[in-house]
Amino acid sequence: MAHIKEVKDMSKVKSMTKQREFRTLVFLVLLFVIVGLVNADFISSGNILNATKNSLLYIVLAVGMTFVLLTGEIDISIGAVLGLSASVSGVILRDGGSIFLAVIIAIMIGGVIGLINGLGVTKLKISSFIMTLGMLEIVRVTQVMFTNGKWVENLPENFKHISRMNMFGINVLTIIVILAVILIHFYLSNSRKGRYFAAIGDNEDGAVLIGIPVNRYKVIAFVISGVLASIAGLIFASQIGFISTTAGLGIEMTVIAAAVLGGVSLRGGIGSVIGAAIGAIIMSSINSALVFLKVPAFWNSAISGSLLIIIVVADALIARRANNRTRKERLNARILNYKEEV
Amino acid sequence: MLKKIPKWNVVLLTTLLAEIIIFGLINPRFWNINILLNSxxxxxxxxxxxxxxxxxIITGGIDISGGSIIGLTSVVTGLLAQVYGLNIWVAALLAVLVGGLCGLLNGILIAYSKVQAMVITLGGMLLYSGIALVLVGFSGASTYEGISGxxxxxxxxxxxxxxxxxxxVIVFVVMLLIAYVLLHWTRYGRYIYLTGINQNSAEYSGINTRKIITxxxxxxxxxxxxxGIILTSxxxxxxxxxxxxxxxxxxTAVVLGGTLITGGxxxxxxxxxxxxxxxFLKLGLQMGGVQTQYIGLATGMLLIISVAFMGGQKFKLNVRRLLNLKKDRGGNLNA
Structure with missing residues (x-):
């Protein structure tokens, strides 16, 4: 009997997480429809594709962040990793190096920084917020030292062309990123090892007891986040065409906000990459939506901040109410069962 | 008497003295008391x-919105005093109250909706700096030059x-005294610690933890x-x-100061x-000829290393474990 109830509860939790993503998606659609009502150009297919293209960077970062958040940790250093790997690979490309080399170097940079973060958090037991905050500062200075505080410009045309390639009228990078997000979602939700990440965040001691190598998976999560941050750096370099010293400054906060909007919990264990990706599209669409609404750009940060607070608080209140209701139902059921037995 | 001083504070004091001596040896001007006080x-x-x-942080939360509240109060002061012609001290007082309101919003949302403090203050950070930008935008002042005069x-x-x-220096000392008395000499301060150590047991012993957190x-x-007012001035x-x-x-200051990020x-x-x-580290490095933009390296390292050390006696153990990484498959319960 208890067993069946557990299964029922599991399916309830499952449907709730689905609802969360669903709510985010509804919100995204609403955003587009409402802005579209004011200015029809906003929902033209061209603009929607454009909005997705502009949010690629955020999507990639948010997916990496989701891995770390799922294990119950946090990674603040991604903005700096983006900047450093973009400028290193930018310099390689500018000086005539091959694209392949630049990509490999960038990924290695992200991987090594992620590894350091992961080892610091798991082995030295430094709180991940502090560890990655310190790393953010260190990596940012490294970037300034590497570039001597100058912008990296004159990237070769063939590299910039990558972000502009189209297939069936849709940007190739967009297709790749969307497919990758879907694949990663199935990895995290359906494969045995993919579920480890959420299991660790949900109950770390429990994960240890059932034999999950917790520390290894935490390190892996940080490495993935670092690597994805450097891939985002490559996308940034390819899309923008130059790298300033402040590239990616403060982007980590936007990405965390995006992940949280998409239903990823900072406590760990809850969330999906699809939700995070939708959150990322919302965060980056607010910008262009304001342009289409002819609202001055200085409203941007106030609106995204209040949206974040309202959505998260509303979500928490809804979830708590649902929790209370299920607890009451369970209690009632227990009492009824008891009466029947008597 | 000496035993009453926490060990970590002794370490900090020694570090501070060592810093003053070392930077003074590099550049004797560092020993000029006026320069130190002015810094x-x-x-x-x-x-x-x-x-x-x-x-x-002692109650177990985190507040990352402080920086943007500075910007907001600075703008509020400037607008009230320069654009609306209010008395500057009234304007400053109102601006401080605005800062308090921002904190109140953070606190109520965190304590009563039980959303993670990090998320709420992140939203607050975006919101308050956003409001500051909006206010500047409406006043027509240039964002770059700001409001002066x-x-x-x-x-x-x-x-x-x-x-x-x-x-x-006086403001520093006065605020330190206020904070010290509140935290270490009053019942309110004990409640803050209790809330951070175990919120549930604090709640059961009759403390209104929500009010304390807010x-x-x-x-x-x-x-x-x-x-914000001081910076504006x-x-x-x-x-x-x-x-x-x-x-x-x-x-960095809070964590380096020996406060556990997990609270209590x-x-x-x-x-x-x-x-x-x-x-002083920043001042000393600048005087030693290090460019300002490289100083983040030092503070970042300081942050990570100090937290790693504060892991206590386990630090050595951890370093040793880091060295023979392969043996450890992770997931030791007693780690």
Missing amino acids: FNDFVGIAIIAFFVTFV FSQEFINLANGNLLGIPHS STYVLSGLSAGIA YLGSSRADFGAEYLMPIL KGGVVGTALASIIIG
Whole structure:
């Protein structure tokens, strides 16, 4: 009997997480429809594709962040990793190096920084917020030292062309990123090892007891986040065409906000990459939506901040109410069962 | 008597003295007491926010919105005084209250909706700096130049001195005393610690933990407001992006000061020492000829290393384990 109830509860939790993503998606659609009502150009297919293209960077970062958040940790250093790997690979490309080399170097940079973060958090037991905050500062200075505080410009045309390639009228990078997000979602939700990440965040001691190598998976999560941050750096370099010293400054906060909007919990264990990706599209669409609404750009940060607070608080209140209701139902059921037995 | 002083504070004090000696040897001008006292101007804002963020972190929360509250209060002061022609001191007082309101919003949302403090204050950070930008946008002032033209009296608030001691040092000491008395001498302070150690048991022993948590955010908001006023006075203009880069130094000061990021343990004296250490480190490196943009390297390393050390005696064990990584498959319960 208890067993069946557990299964029922599991399916309830499952449907709730689905609802969360669903709510985010509804919100995204609403955003587009409402802005579209004011200015029809906003929902033209061209603009929607454009909005997705502009949010690629955020999507990639948010997916990496989701891995770390799922294990119950946090990674603040991604903005700096983006900047450093973009400028290193930018310099390689500018000086005539091959694209392949630049990509490999960038990924290695992200991987090594992620590894350091992961080892610091798991082995030295430094709180991940502090560890990655310190790393953010260190990596940012490294970037300034590497570039001597100058912008990296004159990237070769063939590299910039990558972000502009189209297939069936849709940007190739967009297709790749969307497919990758879907694949990663199935990895995290359906494969045995993919579920480890959420299991660790949900109950770390429990994960240890059932034999999950917790520390290894935490390190892996940080490495993935670092690597994805450097891939985002490559996308940034390819899309923008130059790298300033402040590239990616403060982007980590936007990405965390995006992940949280998409239903990823900072406590760990809850969330999906699809939700995070939708959150990322919302965060980056607010910008262009304001342009289409002819609202001055200085409203941007106030609106995204209040949206974040309202959505998260509303979500928490809804979830708590649902929790209370299920607890009451369970209690009632227990009492009824008891009466029947008597 | 000596036993009563926490060990970590002794370490911090030694570090501070060592820092003064070493930087003095590199550049003897560092030993000039006036230069040292005047350098308080550069970090007094960070320090006074850090005092009260210590409260927040002791209760087990975190407040990353302090930096943007500085920008908001700075803009509010500038607008009220220069555009609407209010008396500058009334304007400053109102601005500090605005900071307190921001903290109140953070605190109520965190304590009553039980959303993670990090998320709410992140939203708050975006929101408050956003409101500051909106206010500047409406007033028609240039975002880049900000609002200037404050009266000399107000400029004197941060730049003047009393009996040769710069006002910023006095503000530092006064705020430290307030924070110290609140945290270590009153019942309220004990409640803050209890809430951080175990919120449930604090709740069961009759403490209204929600009120306690909310109040710490209010204090942190008020202190950010005061820091905003001081910074506005020091720089003589109000801009929305003041304090934008304060997040990292504030948290460094609190954590380096020996406050556990998980809550329940810490103190303001450590925070004060740590913020002086960081401030002097910056000054010393600048005097030693290091460019300003490289100083983040030092503070970042300081942050990570100090937290790693504070893991206590386990640190050596951890380093040893790091060295033979392969043997450890992870997941030791007693780790």
